[in-house]
Amino acid sequence: MLLLLGSLVILTLVLGRSFQYFFQNFTLGIGLFPSGTAIYGMPIAAGAILVALIFDFHTAIIFSFIVSLLTGLWTGEPLYPVYAFVGSLVGAFSIMKCKRRTDILRSGVYVSIINVFTVIGILLFTDRLFDEYAPIALLYAATSGIVVSAVVSLVLPAIEYFFKVTTDITLLELLDLNQPIMKNLLIAAPGTYHHSVIVGNLVEAVAEDIGVNPLLARVSAYYHDIGKMKMPEYFVENQKGTVSRHDRITPHMSSMILMAHVKEGVEIAREYKLPEPIKDIIQQHHGTCLMTYFYQKARDSENGEPIEENYRYQGPKPQSRVAALVMLADAVEAASRVLQNTTPARIESLVDTIVNHIFLDGQLDECELTLKDISIIKKKFTYVLTGILHKRIEYPGFNFEEKKKEKIVPGEEVTLNNKNIRIEVPSQDEYPNKKPPEKGKGQPQKSDPSVKSAR
Structure with a gap:
């Protein structure tokens, strides 16, 4: 400089x-x-x-x-x-x-x-x-x-x-969601796109309080997961069905796919000539974190103890406060999706747990984030997430969880036990002269128990 x-x-x-x-x-x-x-x-x-x-x-x-x-x-x-x-x-x-x-x-x-x-x-x-x-x-x-x-x-x-x-003018141009790279992300990985926007809101809310350029923080959050465009269906936020593609592959292969999105993101950033600070944050936003889900899955499925390094991101750890902030916001936003009862107390507990886990794992050792900064980050994240995950009152007369009973239409094919069956329900027009049997007629008579006993 x-x-x-x-x-x-x-x-x-x-x-x-x-x-x-x-x-x-x-x-x-x-x-x-x-x-x-x-x-x-x-x-x-x-x-x-x-x-x-x-x-x-x-x-x-x-x-x-x-x-x-x-x-x-x-x-x-x-x-x-x-x-x-x-x-x-x-x-x-x-x-x-x-x-x-x-x-x-x-x-x-x-x-x-x-x-x-x-x-x-x-x-x-x-x-x-x-x-x-x-x-x-x-x-x-x-x-x-x-x-x-x-x-x-x-x-x-x-x-x-x-x-x-990188000047603020360049960052403002990249902040435009009509940029080609953001449009491609929206089409290829809509779940990742919306996740990135929320992460951007989180980091911008706290950036000025800890002395970080809010513009750089927000732009970095927008682009941190662009590598997921290559294989979006392997990331849960983009999966449309209940069956995950990871169920058909080994945990080690799943971990390699997840690691690849960091490398792919850096390559896409080079292709679109993104500034160097954003490339660095894309590479550092997972640090050397352990993919706990697949590591535990490997421990349950394999005979021996899996090698932990095979289930850790390759890093490097965040080298700047902006990179550390994006890492924390990324992890907190993803974890907030599993909360069932989103009360302020539960959100605060989740934020505290996730941030402490990253801190104790040593991911923040190489950046200049202080304990005071971490405390401010926790408070701001809790405040913003409480607003995003707010509750609504129930609408009277509507039960959105109850499924409507399907009508059976004559001649319609339905699937039963993986077989297509045509439902044939006779209509009254086909039998105009046939009337339903009256009560007591055309039905077998029940025997009188008193008569039977007399006999």
């Missing part, structure tokens, strides 16, 4: 010098004087905006101060560092809540406005507001914001590609 920061300092100075040379020759070419006004068109604020997008606002303040002093060395204008620093500061501040790439243009507008006011102040201080210097200087100050927006829009994608950094 220091290399990137140093490169941004050099890039800002080179771009400023290049645009000064261009504007100065442009001014001379069209016959405008004086030519010294070209310094107010330099896009110095572009560097501060890039630093704010890639790093943070505090780093952008220090960057702006250093670059402003350096630019004052060649401009020959004593008050120019003030002009450059104020414009850079406003540009960095206005891009803090960036939600889309068009916000870069808005930031450029703010830079133009503040640059105009700063130039007016400088001209008043130097007593040049009403001479021929002022109009050209104000013109360059007003257009500088447009140049800043253009430079940032062109340079930012190149920096993301060459330095492998």
